[in-house]
Amino acid sequence: MLRHVCERLTPVVVFLAMCAHPLxxxxxxxxxxxxxxxxxxxxxxxxxxxxxxxxxxxxxxxxxxxxxxxxxxxxxxxxxxxxxxxxxxxxxxxxxxxxxxxxxxxxxxxxxxxxxxxxxxxxxxxxxxxxxxxxxxxxxxxxxxxxxxxxxxxxxxxxxxxxxxxSMLGNFITIEGTKTPSYQVSQYDTIDHNHFRDIGPRAENVLEAIRIGSSDFSLSSGFTLLEMNLFERCDGDPEYISIKSSDNIIRNNTFRECLGSLSLRHGNRNTIEGNFILGNGRTGMFTDSTGKTWTLGTGGVRFCGDSMIIINNYCEGLTGTKWDATLAITGGDAEYGDGQKLTKHHRSRYATIAFNTFVNNRSGIEVGYDGEGFQGNWWRMPPVGITIANNVIVGSKDTLIKFFSTPLDSRWESNIAFARGSGIVSGETISGVRVVDPKLIKQQGFWRITERSPCVDAAVGGFAYITQDVDGQTRDKKPDVGADEFSSLPKRNHPLTMSDVGPKAK
Missing domain, CATH: 3.80.20 (24 nucleotide stem-loop, u2 snrnp hairpin iv. U2 a'; Chain A)
Known part of the structure; x- marks a missing residue:
């Protein structure tokens, strides 16, 4: 049959086929x-x-x-x-x-x-x-x-x-760019379906698993997509991922037992969406160059800068606090537009933190951490214009929502927080945080809502661009609070394992 089809090909078709595969x-x-x-x-x-x-x-x-x-x-x-x-x-x-x-x-x-x-x-x-x-x-x-x-x-x-x-300084992957005529980071690169594991032991700096940009490149737009990767025990730096450019997306990755934080260190308008950040209770120890010994924890997301979007993430079993809190909204010592050096910690402004689930972590949301003079620096400018909405926070240790400084002009709406054991929700009364048991149940190893949960249909509006949950299921017209939408639709995103990533994956 194939021979007969070939015999009927016109000279034009043969010529086009030859052009498609040069002689x-x-x-x-x-x-x-x-x-x-x-x-x-x-x-x-x-x-x-x-x-x-x-x-x-x-x-x-x-x-x-x-x-x-x-x-x-x-x-x-x-x-x-x-x-x-x-x-x-x-x-x-x-x-x-x-x-x-x-x-x-x-x-x-x-x-x-x-x-x-x-x-x-x-x-x-x-x-x-x-x-x-x-x-x-x-x-x-x-x-x-x-x-x-x-x-x-x-x-x-x-x-x-x-x-x-x-184990030596540097990164698994570094993305930088050109310095002429002005600093511009590489654009539209994709890092996907890789397996990153075992980077360390801890150094004071420059041993992140991935660094995208630098302070010099921070105001340039990278549009890098970091998705569907598995990170395990990436311990080499306080920032296991360091984003130092603008307009990047970090989504649908899985982080397991990584000491440090996913850090939006420099830049603006970065998005962290649909990630599973799992600590499994792991901690570590580190002695710095001054001889001081630190207890290291597994952390979630830390950020500074403008207009960050942090949505649909699931964080469980994390042990970090302050710098490595489950969500660290840090203070700053500068803000973009004031003429300060790009190496500064530019305070958090206009971020959106919505539809996340934080469960059984050592910390929850920590606002305005000032660094306590780390490396001689204090970051005492409080966050501004932060929106924190439709999140679920459950824990039995310490304070679920902790303030080192009071954020300015910020909006808290329809969050659900519930403390068990020795935990407390907060040392302050927060409008927009409902203290009630979300009635989570463990399904296939993760905490999810049920039809009896007060999270169901309880989210406030204004987030039309958030159309899916952490599982990739469509959110309905009355979305649920937290990362998980109660739904019978097929799950398209899940915590990644070795079979999903690396050279042997499909």
Whole structure:
């Protein structure tokens, strides 16, 4: 049948088919680092370069400057996933490359960085294993611009990889950008379906799992999407995720037993949505450079800056307080527009915290923490214009809603808080917080509402853009308080496990 169909193809159709797959596109098999370098020298759109099992040592940088097209990317791939190992003092540098794929390698090299993208676009790094044998600091995957150039990275994807066992300073993934003519972070990159685990032990700074931006890039819009990733025991930094740019989305990820916080450290208009942040009661210890020993806790979300949106998140079993509270709305020592340095802690303004569920954590919502002189700094400017609505907070320890300073011009509406055991709801009376048992029950390991819950149909309006709950179920016309909407609709989002992410996931 296929032969007969081919016989009936018109010359025009044959010509179009030939154009879709250029005649000079080839599949090449290479067995050594030198053969790979040679194959890349003349690579054309549509070429597939297959690397044999074994060790490839570039003895320095493998510079790649060949690009594919949208329809015909250049693919550099291990013949057998995880069986081609990049070893020694090796690094892959993509220099102003577009439409190229790196797939299926094991990176066990000793250099601080495994892959660096300089002013690249539409590059995909997929189904690799990163567990470098570090001898120096560095970020394992670095996305940036080019020195003294306006060329910008954009629309790259890092997906279905395993990153594990990092101990030297740097990040699993760092996204920065170009500095010319002004600071602009890389844009529209996606990090999805990766497994990040075991980064540490704790350093005082610069050992986050992921950093997106820096103080210099903080006012530039990144539009980075960080979604559907699993993070486990990412302990290396007080910020296991550090967002230092604007207009990014962190959604539908799962964080398990990570000491520190998901931090919106610099920038504005970032969104944290639909994440499961699970502490499992884990704590740790850390001795800083002054000899002081700290008890570390698993934390939730900490933020400063303008117009953050924190919605539909589920946090359970977290042990952090203050800096690492389940939700830390910090004070500041500056605010955007006042001419202060971008390295300052710009106070929280105009944030929306809605439809979250915080259950059985060491802390709940902590407002206006001033840092207690950390590193000589005090952040005594209180938050301004914060909206806290339709959240559920349940716990048996300490104070569920704690104020270090009183937020200005803020709105509390239709929140439900309930303290058990030695816990108290708050030391202050808060309008917009209803003290009542939400009647949560445990289903498949997580606390959810039932049809008898006072959360049902009790949310206030004004949030038309929040159309789903943490499970990806549609919220009805009278939505429920908390992250969970009582619904019989199929669940489209769930806490992630190893089978959902990494090189072997579908």
């Amino acid at each position: 000079d596109a080839t599949e090449r098999r290479v067995s050594t680092a030198d053969e790979l370098r040679s194959a890349l020298t003349g690579a054309q759109p549509g070429d597939i370069i297959l690397c044999a099992d074994g060790q490839f040592d570039f003895n320095g940088d493998l510079i790649v400057n060949r690009s594919g097209t949208d329809a015909q990317p250049i693919i550099i791939k291990s013949m057998k996933r995880g069986k081609t190992s990049i070893v020694g003092n090796s690094r892959i540098v993509l220099d102003a490359v577009s439409h190229l794929v790196i797939e299926g390698f094991e990176f066990v090299s000793t250099k601080g960085t495994a892959i660096e993208l300089r002013a690249c676009s539409n590059v995909r790094i997929t189904r690799n294993i990163f567990h470098l044998k570090e001898t120096t600091k560095g970020s394992w995957v670095m996305i940036t611009g080019k020195e003294k150039s306006e060329a910008l990275s954009h629309h790259n994807r890092v997906d279905h990889n395993l990153f594990e066992k990092k």
